[in-house]
Every structure is written in structure tokens, then in C-alpha cells.
Amino acid sequence: MPDLPSVPLTVEGSCVLHQMFHFDWSAWKSLPAEEQQAIAKEAADLLARWEQGSATGHPNQSAAFSLLGHKGDLMLIHFRDSFADLNRIELELSQTRLSHYLKISHSYLSMVEMGLYESSAKTYASLAEKGLTPGTPEWNAGVREVLDRQANALAPRLYPEIPKAKHLCFYPMDRKRGEQVNWYTEPMADRQHMMHEHGMIGRRYADSVRQVITGSIGYDDWEWGVDLFADDALVFKKLIYEMRFDRVSAVYASFGQFFLGVRLPSGNLSSWLQGQLIES
Amino acid sequence: MPDLPSVPLTVEGSCVLHQMFHFDWSAWKSLPAEEQQAIAKEAADLLARWEQGSATGHPNQSAAFSLLGHKGDLMLIHFRDSFADLNRIELELSQTRLSHYLKISHSYLSMVEMGLYESSAKTYASLAEKGLTPGTPEWNAGVREVLDRQANALAPRLYPEIPKAKHLCFYPMDRKRGEQVNWYTEPMADRQHMMHEHGMIGRRYADSVRQVITGSIGYDDWEWGVDLFADDALVFKKLIYEMRFDRVSAVYASFGQFFLGVRLPSGNLSSWLQGQLIES
Amino acid sequence: MPDLPSVPLTVEGSCVLHQMFHFDWSAWKSLPAEEQQAIAKEAADLLARWEQGSATGHPNQSAAFSLLGHKGDLMLIHFRDSFADLNRIELELSQTRLSHYLKISHSYLSMVEMGLYESSAKTYASLAEKGLTPGTPEWNAGVREVLDRQANALAPRLYPEIPKAKHLCFYPMDRKRGEQVNWYTEPMADRQHMMHEHGMIGRRYADSVRQVITGSIGYDDWEWGVDLFADDALVFKKLIYEMRFDRVSAVYASFGQFFLGVRLPSGNLSSWLQGQLIES
């Protein structure tokens, strides 16, 4: 029997951009109140349109968050059907008058991704049992069929609406490729097993945390981005701390910067620009 | 008997924000004395209100420190009941006139945390002896009861007043997840033992140093923040140097930047803005 | 028989410069529309000339891309016959009026390179069979002859036209020289074998991705630069993710920053400067 592939199948959905901004309060406060109001309205109207997303097709929404700490004051996240559409968002924002006061400090570019470890193992095994060889047209057709079926079934999670939870926790991460510890040389079955255990922890938090995983290999400096949405920010710490002890995180995960924000609906943007955080 | 959990129990309290600022002396000194006085008064009044904290409920205080070195001139620390409240502090500060002269250089976001290694081991063992299985509702109820009891008993330390000591030393830290040395794969009992030894050193310094540990997994780029308050800054070096030889620090600790500040009560802020450090 | 060389033969072509820029929208938008149009025309004319390249000799083209994320707004890539010519491009751009609004954020300097692992092994073996010794004039002449033949045969790929695909993915990379894992001490035959497997993956994507490898040892901070051109940006992720599991990437690759851009033909530059991304 030939070697089975070691690459897990994945299905992809929305293109995603995170934008983190510093807000130049000094310049902003030097504006006359009327001008502030006009600029704020223009920006809030744009954000409202983006929050609403598409009437047809995928949701294609955006959302704003008031960031804590020195990494930024404001974070926007955008889900769109293509990178070109995300680039248009950037350009459209840069044409607003508010953008004069927004200095981009960080960003993250990725694509909603669902890794199908379980499905991959079953599919590879069943295709091999039929006597097919990896890479042949018949094998590829078999894989293609599974991917299409999964993409269909998972469409609502691949092109998600943005959860309305009060807090967002975002961070990028890698799987380690160290000298002794290397995720990418571990047998497929071991990786599948570890990912399963990892998923079981997430499942226990499913009531209080909504998670969106995006892949960024080829798009940004880490391999994945993780967005966690929750009303109670304490569950971020509980969930990630518990996961840090599971094997796939303890041994193979490497983490980037963490960003924590409080949801800022477009209707509250004008108050925020007056220094008020109104809880939605 | 089933495997016991490897995640230690923790109880949490105040949300905490550290803010480090550069002060733009050149711009400040170009102001007329009267304007300086008005701005200083506005800022000192705000700081005084924040120092005082809440009349009811948790202390929810802030404090200011004059920082040494190029990492910043001024540090503010804030303890509040929620991240949204901390965000409001940031927004309120940004509305003051003094904020025009404060350029944020660093920050740290975390939550007061007490790790209950001893209690976890006892609880897990006793629940297992009763024949309960981890993750079952009965087990969870048993754990919940311990957590509630501890949170109650430890409330004054979970929602602390800010100690009035003359110096503050702050630094973030991680437990290592290296290729051979990995805190998160060590057996619970070994971790408990090492944490106990670690705590014994701290206890010998309890008269001269007050320590507040905050957890930042999910909130900021390191796993924990450590605040040490002392009148004599020499004890910071003595304590941390001694700890560096205990096993949990020597082998498993990895440290971020260190910040050292001298307490700056709101009543002395106006003098500081004239270049005077009055010792409280 | 003497030791054969462990250095693979390479042939080189165009000198290549990547330039990433932030665009100062605030300053740009403050210009009168007429001045914007004049500046945009000047820049678009220059880009059009660079896109066209040389009428004779090598293509020597340039291309522009609208970048996603905070690493930059605009990326230019230039293929030229010499580093001096690339430097002239930089100087010529700096003389345009548009350059006032372009702040360079990153760059990458390299030379189109094709590694001839297969050819090297055969050549070394055949020269050794003839009884020649590495480093002797006869040996060097034999090598020289192979290099000349290959350079001739590969000329269209060594001095490539810039593919017209919609997306560009660029990243630099190294081969690891770790304490246990060291590409440069692996036997030539093993490296040849791994590179062959690596190339087989690329070949399966040849219909949808066009790849240009450039060497930058001695020119920039990583050893190689990789440019991937594709209409469908999803294939970047698919290709690089699959490669991450092959041995040479999983074990020996270390990656720098990733840049993703959407092709911006000179004819669309003026629209882009008005905030519009027109797809070519």
C-alpha cells in the first residue's frame, strides 16, 4: 500500500482582514465640534453599512472594537469574498476624513479555514482501500468530492456572520518546527489525535465562546489567526490556559501578540470619539 | 482511577492596566506658566479621584509612578472591575489636556490571579477518592464549590488596594515551553512542589515586599505580570536574584522588560511637572 | 576518489528589487485635484515605461501591486540587468513628485537564481569519472561548460518577463543552520533528493502558480526570495501549506515576512490614487 498523504484537507471561506489603529486624540480634539460631528457621522455611516454586510450572498460584514493598551485604540475586522474586496475596504477607509486621525499600527490578513483532520484520515483510508493511488486523477476526484461536500455543509461557518459578543480576543499562532519538536514531521494519526483532544476542550466552552480560525500561510507572518468572541472576557483566559496544557498547544504551539477589544457598534462610534465607551 | 486534570485551579479578581508614557517636556515647557498650572490641576484632580477609588465595592484604584530610564517617564496602574472600565480610563485620560504631552510607549493588560496549586491537588484527589470523574457535573460542582470558597476567602487580595510603598518594580513573564524544558508537560505534582518552594522565598520577603500577580493569557503578550511594591528598592534585586536560583525560575521562567518607578502621589504631580520629585 | 564538492551549481539572471511603500493619504488628499492629476499622470507614465521594459535584450520590466495590511500600501518589483540599474530606478523614482507621498517601509534585493542540484550531481560524477580533481583548471572548465549551457537554455527563466497574474505573494526564506538540523552539512545527495521532492509539488501547481526564485546571499538579510504569481490567491495557501510538510520545508526552511498584493497596472494607478481598485 502506498504512503498516504500527510497534509490534512482544509476548506476555506471568507477572506479576513484585521486592522489595528492608533487614534490621534490631540489632532482630533483640536477640531471644532461641528467638524468633529460631521466627520464622525461620515465614519459611523460607513461602519454601519459595513456592519450590515451584503443583502445577498455571504454576510461580508465588518465590526469595530475599542482596543485596550498601547498596541492600538481601535480595531476593525472585515470578512469579504476576496482579497481585492478587502483591499477596496482599505482604500475606501483611507478616503474618509476620519482616516486622517487613524494611524495603522498592525494588521492581519487571513482566510477562514476549517481543517478536516478526521475527514482526511477517513477519506485517505477509504480511497486507498479502493486501490487508488495518491495524486492520480481518480484519487483527486475522490478528494474533490469530499471537499465539495464539506464546503457545502460548513458554508455558514466558512462565511460567518460576525458574532455580537461584547469582547474580542485575537492572536496569531504557528505550529512549531523546532529541531526536536516539529509538528510537520509528526505522523498524520498523531496530529489527528492531538487536534481531536484540542477540539474537545473548545467544545466545553462552546456556550460562552465563539471561535473563528483563519489560515494565513502565504498571506501573513504567522500560520493561523484565532478570533475568540465572548461576553465574559474571563473565559478567554480560562479557555486558553486550559488549552495550554493539552499536548498540541503545550508542545507545538507558538503564539504572537494578543489583542483585546470591546465591541464598538457603529451607533456608538460618535460617543467613542467624544471619549465615551457605551456598552452595547 | 482516571487521569487527574493537569490544569491548576485559579481564582481571579481585578482587571489591571499598566500604562507607560513618555512626557514631551519640550512642548510642555513652551506653555505659559498659567496654562501649565491649569492643565496640571486638571490632571492632578483626575489622578486624585482615581487614587481614592470606589467608596463602595472593590477598591478600584489607580496610582502614578515616576519611571526611570528611556522606557518612559510616567507609569499609571489601574485596578478596575472590568476591561470595559479600564478602557473608559484610557478614554477619559485621552480627553484631558495633559494627554497631549503624554505619548504612550508601553502597556500591560492582565487580571489579578491566584494560582491554587495546593488546593487543586487536594481537591482533585478528594473528588477522585469519592469516585467522581473529571468533567462530570458532580466533579465540576465539587470544583466550583472550592473555587467559590477560595474566591471569598481571598477577596481582599483579589481586589487589592494599591500598596503605598515608595517603589514599584513591574515585569511580565512566561513559563517556558522549550524543546526539552516545558513547564506545561511537567507532572502536576512536580509543578506544585516547585511553586511551593518558590512561594517560600517570597514569604521570607513578605515584610519588605508586597507582591501582586496578574494573569494575562488571552489579554497580553506574556502569561503573567508581576508587580512588586517596596520602600527599599534593593530588596527587588535581592528577592528576584534569590528566586532566580530556585528551580521554577532557574529552569522554567522567561522574563520580559523590567520597569522601575518611584511613587508619585497626585498631590505631587504639579511639582513633578515643574521637574521636582518630592518623596511622599 | 577525491571528495566531490558539496556546493550545488547555480545560474543567475536579472537583478531584482522589491520596494514596499506606505502611501501618505492625508498629505495626498490635501492637494488640489488638478495637482493630484498632474502628479498621478507623471507617475503613471513612468510606471508604464517601466512595465514595458526594454525593446531589445532582456525584458527588464517593473510592476506595481496594491498591498494588503499595515506593511505597506504599494509594492513595486523591478527586474534589471545590474544592481546599478536598480539603484537608478530608486533614484529616478525619488525624483518624481509622487515620491513625496511614498514612505518606503521595506525592500528586498536579490538576483534570479536557478539551483542545479540534479545537474551538479551528474556533472561532478562525470568529471570525477574522467579522473579530474575538483578545483583543477580541467575540472573548472568542465563545470564552466555546463554552466554556460544551462544559462543559455534557461535564459527565458533567468531574465523573465513579469507574469500578468492578478496576485503576488512574496516572502524571503533561509535554510536552517541549527545545532542539530543544518542544511549546509547535509550530504549533497540528500539535499538533491529533498529538492527534487520539493520541486515535484511545485510542478503540480504549475498551471495555476508561476514561481520566481531569487538568491540574496550577500545582498539582503535572507538567503532567498520567493515570488508567487497567481490569479487565484487561494492557491498560495494550498501550495505553501502542502510544501510545509515536505522534508526540505518542514525541517530546514525558515521564513520571513509575507507580502500579498493585487496587481495594479499603470493604467489603473490614477484610479488607485482616488481610492479605487480596478481589477485588471
Place this chain on the structure above:
Amino acid sequence: MPDLPSVPLTVEGSCVLHQMFHFDWSAWKSLPAEEQQAIAKEAADLLARWEQGSATGHPNQSAAFSLLGHKGDLMLIHFRDSFADLNRIELELSQTRLSHYLKISHSYLSMVEMGLYESSAKTYASLAEKGLTPGTPEWNAGVREVLDRQANALAPRLYPEIPKAKHLCFYPMDRKRGEQVNWYTEPMADRQHMMHEHGMIGRRYADSVRQVITGSIGYDDWEWGVDLFADDALVFKKLIYEMRFDRVSAVYASFGQFFLGVRLPSGNLSSWLQGQLIES
């Protein structure tokens, strides 16, 4: 016999601040000559006062150095009796008119420290021979007595005058805590032996280099700072290169940035501000 402590005894002296500045020559040169002279005189008078230090008690001196390279143009080092006094120096400098042209680029905060490896070993052994147990009041009293005696004997080196040598070399350093190589888990006797060998090299350079070691655990981002003072800058290279082969440096040392400066006495500051370096 109980385990002896693994922490070496140390005695401490002056609090030390290094400040590195960029000088804004463009702004400075735009000033009228008269204003330059007035500002230069004010700064030189302050520096002269700081150079002179205290008439009574510890020297408490400062010194200026003209830095080479892009890390800064000017370095000030300050020895004072407390961190509050160092903070006052920072504030006093920020009130001068010259400070408008000084942009701080780096700093280092530490405390003069002498590690007593030899003395520690003898003391621990002798107290243990008397049947005392580490941590008991009798043990601590025995240790205290040694520390007091040493602090007294070493006072001139703990509160040093600043050597008048022509060059200063400053760098921070750590002892490694790697996965296999960990200074902090080495037996006390081995560390003592390595430190002794290390010291023997320094002793051979004693005629040409004056060394001041400061500890910064708890105060800054490295564990120690090293200041070397010499008339002939070649000896810095000779000394540090030779030490790099001794065991404690070769295996256990990790180094930060290096700063090299030429002594700039207050009397030469005005010339320096006219672009002249007069050798003292």
C-alpha cells in the same frame, strides 16, 4: 549536613543610570550663536556640578561621553545614592534648554554590585561547621556580619569615583538559562571556580582597564551592566576577546548592545556643541 544555599552573597553600592542621547544638530544649528552659547553654558555648568559630585559622603558623580555610531551622540552616566536621586537627575536635565535637542535613545538602570563567591563559600561552610542551619536567625546573623564587614571594606569600590580614562565601553549581559546550559542550576563550587578564573584575566588587565560591575536584576532588562574605562580603546577588544574563551563567558554569557564613547569633560562641552572634539 543540610544543603548549603546556592545563592552567592553580594554587596551593593551606588545606584547607576546610563543615558544615551541623539543630538538634534539640525535644530541646534538653526539657533543664533548667542543663544547657542547661553544654552551651552547652562548645560556645561550643570555637568560641571555633576562631575564634581558631593563634597561629603559618597562621590555621587556624573560624566559625559561622546558616543560613536548611530546608537547615540552623547552618553551620560550617573552614580547616586538612590533611585529617587537618579530620577531627580533625569528631571533636572529635562528642565535645561539643551534637553530640547537631546532625544533619549537608550538607558540602563543598575546598582554597583560585588559578588562574593569566595566569601560566600567560606561563610556557608564555616556556619555549617558550627552546626547552624541556613535560614535560622543564627545563620542569618552570621551572614549579616560577613556582609557588613565586606561592605565596609569594599566601600570605595561600591561608591566609586568615575575614572578619568579617555574611553568608556558599556554593555549589559546575562548568564544563560538554556535548556542544557544553565548557569543558575550549576553547583555553587563550579560557579565559584569559573568566576575565579574569569577574575584572573581581569586582574592581568588591571593596569590598563578599570572595571565597574553593576547588577540590574529587577531594574532593567539584563542581569548585569559592565563599564570598562581605559585610555587605550584597543584593550577593550583584547580583554573581552580573551575572556570570551574562558568557561564562564564562552558557555554562560549572553551579551546585549555595546556602546563606545570618548570622555567629554564639562569644560569641552561647548566646543563639542560647535562640532569639535577636544581630547582631555
Place this chain on the structure above:
Amino acid sequence: MPDLPSVPLTVEGSCVLHQMFHFDWSAWKSLPAEEQQAIAKEAADLLARWEQGSATGHPNQSAAFSLLGHKGDLMLIHFRDSFADLNRIELELSQTRLSHYLKISHSYLSMVEMGLYESSAKTYASLAEKGLTPGTPEWNAGVREVLDRQANALAPRLYPEIPKAKHLCFYPMDRKRGEQVNWYTEPMADRQHMMHEHGMIGRRYADSVRQVITGSIGYDDWEWGVDLFADDALVFKKLIYEMRFDRVSAVYASFGQFFLGVRLPSGNLSSWLQGQLIES
């Protein structure tokens, strides 16, 4: 027989400073043509004087290079008899009007160094055969005599003229001190052997590349700086790539940033300031 020293002998020559600058084209282009010409002439005259160097004694020359990429636009290298003289160069440059448009982005400080591995081994062996003991006055006198002889013989390379080649490649490097791979604990004979092999590669490129090695232990953040001068920039890649497979580089070398420049003689500086690169 006593242990022989493990530190190789070195002889030193010129003090060397590399300065990398960004040029502020926007500000420069806003100047009237006449003012540009006057400023350019002043700068070109200074550079011409520095290029010429000393009429007597060591060459003490400087040279300018037009840099490629975002790390800088212009690089100056200076060879002088002392660090104080290099500091005077910095100060003199800062007094020119052109310096207003030059923002320093990087620098490197070092001293021409020749490592005498072969000579060291022979000298140590011969002194030991005479029954001398390392560190005794007789031993030191024997070593001193060798150093003086070598310094004399190598003087033209220790105080070199700056080669007139068209391209310069500069990079800093370290020898690794890893946990298993540590140059500084390798036996002297092994290091000597590896350095010999390394040198043999360089020798084969001697016709097309001129190399200057400078030591920077104690002066800057890496241990050595490497300057390669060549008319054909391709040989930089060929040479360094080939060396990367020799043992001392493959296993023990760690590299910093790479800088590539095109020679800019003082006579061409005015054209360069008009955006023209004239090849010398």
C-alpha cells in the same frame, strides 16, 4: 607540559566606522537649485578631502556608496587612526549643511583585525618547547616579539587604502556560542584547521574580491564586520554561498544584516544629488 592558550593572537590596524543614511529627498527637492549646488559642493569637497586621506602616515581614507533598498540611501566608510578621529568625522559631517538631509539609520564600529591562527599555534608550541610557561614575562616577551613582527609585515593590510572596486558588500557576523555548538570551546587546533580551509576559499576569489575583516568585540553588537569589494557583484553571492558550506561558516557562523552599495566617488556626488548615478 602546561595547557597552551586557546586565544589566537591578533594584530590590529585602522579604526573603522560604517555610517548608513536615509536621504530626505522631499526636503532636498524643495530647495532652490542654487542652494542645492552650494550644499552639494560643500559636501563633495569634504568627501574629496576624506577620499584622499593623509599625505603622510596611514591612508586614513573615507569612501561613499549609493545603497540599495530601504536600509539606507548612502553609506560612508571611514578608516582612521583612532576612535577619537572617527568621532571627529561624525562631528565634522554633522556641521555640514548636507547633514540636515541625512538621517542616520545604521552604523558599525570596528577595528581592522588579522587573526593569526597559524602563527599562534607555532608560537605557542615553540615557546612551550623552550620550556616557557604561558603568562610568564618570558612567554609574554616571546609573544610580543611575534606580534610586533607580524604587525610590521602586515601593516599595508592593517592600515589599508580603500579599494576602488565598483561594489561594496558589508555585513557583521558572530561565531556561535550555542548549547551544543560553541566556537569558543572548540580546541585551538580544530579552529585553526577550519579557519585555514575557510581562507583557502577566499584565496580562490582573491582576483575578483578584496576582503577587509574588522573586529568589533567591545565596540559594536557583533564580533566581526566583513567588507567585500568587487567590480562584479555576482561574486559576492558566489563567494559567500560557497563559504556557507565550509565547516566554520556552516556550523559556527551567525550573520547580521547585509548592505550592498555602488561606489559613489566625490566627483559624482552632485549628480547623485540630482538623482543620477554615474558609474565610475
